[in-house]
Every structure is written in structure tokens, then in C-alpha cells.
Amino acid sequence: SQTIHQWPATLVQPVGSPLSLECTVEGTSNPNLYWYRQAAGRGLQLLFYSVGIGQISSEVPQNLSASRPQDRQFILSSKKLLLSDSGFYLCAWSAGPNEQFFGPGTRLTVL
Amino acid sequence: QKEVEQNSGPLSVPEGAIASLNCTYSDRGSQSFFWYRQYSGKSPELIMFIYSNGDKEDGRFTAQLNKASQYVSLLIRDSQPSDSATYLCAVTGNKLTFGGGTRVLVKP
Numbered sequence: 001s002q003t004i005h006q007w008p009a010t011l012v013q014p015v016g017s018p019l020s021l022e023c024t025v026e027g028t029s030n031p032n033l034y035w036y037r038q039a040a041g042r043g044l045q046l047l048f049y050s051v052g053i054g055q056i057s058s059e060v061p062q063n064l065s066a067s068r069p070q071d072r073q074f075i076l077s078s079k080k081l082l083l084s085d086s087g088f089y090l091c092a093w094s095a096g097p098n099e100q101f102f103g104p105g106t107r108l109t110v111l
Numbered sequence: 112q113k114e115v116e117q118n119s120g121p122l123s124v125p126e127g128a129i130a131s132l133n134c135t136y137s138d139r140g141s142q143s144f145f146w147y148r149q150y151s152g153k154s155p156e157l158i159m160f161i162y163s164n165g166d167k168e169d170g171r172f173t174a175q176l177n178k179a180s181q182y183v184s185l186l187i188r189d190s191q192p193s194d195s196a197t198y199l200c201a202v203t204g205n206k207l208t209f210g211g212g213t214r215v216l217v218k219p
Contacts, residue, residue: 042211043199043209043210043211043212044155044199044209049206090154090155094207097203097205097206097207098143098145098160098203098207099143099145099157099160099201099207100157100201100207101157102154102155102156103154104153104154105153105154107152
């Protein structure tokens with residue numbers, strides 16, 4: 001069966017510091033991968049998606065970036081965090097354009 | 112107009128009652144429809160999907176789809192306090208698009 005991992009589970013970072021969140025998927029090949037952010041009490045905001053190694057599509061302009069160095073690895077990064085980057089970051093995978101399955105998430109607090 | 116719209120709630124229902132959640136979508140070409148449940152502080156989990164017009168039942172959950180009217184609904188029968196969560200509707204056209212979610216509170 002497929003499993004999706006995210007780490008760390010929680011993170012507290014100062015403004016202006018860098019960020020690296022990692023997501024890995026097990027049990028499937030060539031998945032579509034997604035990064036979402038969910039601000040407190042808000043809906044899901046799609047940040048990036050990838051249909052293959054090195055292929056990244058950005059949904060919103062911001063100070064975040066994503067990379068997919070391996071088929072089942074997806075990384076979200078920032079060089080300098082802003083207060084507004086605080087939120088719940090979710091990685092998801094899908095086998096096609098339909099249902100997505102979410103990882104446990106990373107709760108990021110920027111102080 | 113948002114692509115997928117849901118009433119944010121909270122929808123308050125007494126224990127044992129039926130909770131009825133609605134979702135409307137704008138893309139008439141949408142083909143697949145999903146309901147996710149998200150407990151506070153947790154990630155969304157898929158609970159139902161429906162592709163064809165009509166009803167689909169799974170345990171205490173029933174999804175209803177009406178493509179002509181462009182809405183999909185979720186009924187939760189015999190609501191339990193453990194059903195208290197935010198329910199997200201998601202619709203596939205050329206990509207999966209989520210609504211903002213409806214918060215449900217089931218009161219004992």
C-alpha cells in the first residue's frame with residue numbers, strides 16, 4: 001500500500017531564516033506530487049505540483065520554491081521566511097488528476 | 112465566483128440527526144467528485160467519491176451528485192460527536208479543486 005511521509009511534524013523558525021520541508025511517498029511509482037498550505041481556519045491553497053522529476057509548476061508567486069530531485073521525493077524550500085509563511089503545510093500524491101492522498105503535514109510557525 | 116463553493120458553517124447538528132452538507136461547482140465539465148474529512152490539526156482524509164449522477168452510500172455516509180444543477184452533497188446519518196470535523200468538497204476538471212470546507216459540530 002502507498003504511504004506518504006512528511007517531516008518535520010512541527011517547526012518554529014525566525015523571520016528571515018531558511019526553510020526545507022521534505023515529503024516522500026512509498027509504494028507507488030511516478031506519482032503526481034503537490035504542496036498545499038492551509039492558514040489557520042482557512043482552506044487549502046495549492047502552492048506547487050509536479051508530474052515528474054524536475055518538473056515543477058507554481059500556482060502562486062511567493063518566496064517559496066519546490067524541487068523534485070527523485071521520483072518519490074518532493075521538497076519545499078524558502079531562502080527567507082516571512083511571518084505570512086506560517087501555516088499547515090501538506091504534501092499530497094495522486095496517481096492521476098483525480099483523488100489525492102495527504103501526508104500528515106508540517107505545522108510551521110514563523111516568529 | 113469561486114470554482115468550488117461550500118458554506119463555511121459551523122453546521123450544528125444534534126447527536127443522532129442527519130447532517131447535510133452542500134457543495135456547488137462552476138466547471139460544467141467536471142467529472143469526479145470527492146469528500147474529505149479533516150479533523151482539527153490533522154490532514155484531510157478521503158471519505159467518499161462519486162462519479163455518476165445519483166446517490167452513493169457507504170456506511171453512514173451518502174454522497175449525492177446532480178451534474179445538471181452542478182452540486183454535490185454529503186449526508187451523514189446518525190451523526191456522532193466523532194463526526195465533528197471540517198468536510199472538504201473537491202472536484203476534478205483538468206485538476207482537483209477544493210472548496211473551503213464546511214465545519215460540522217455534532218452536539219451530544
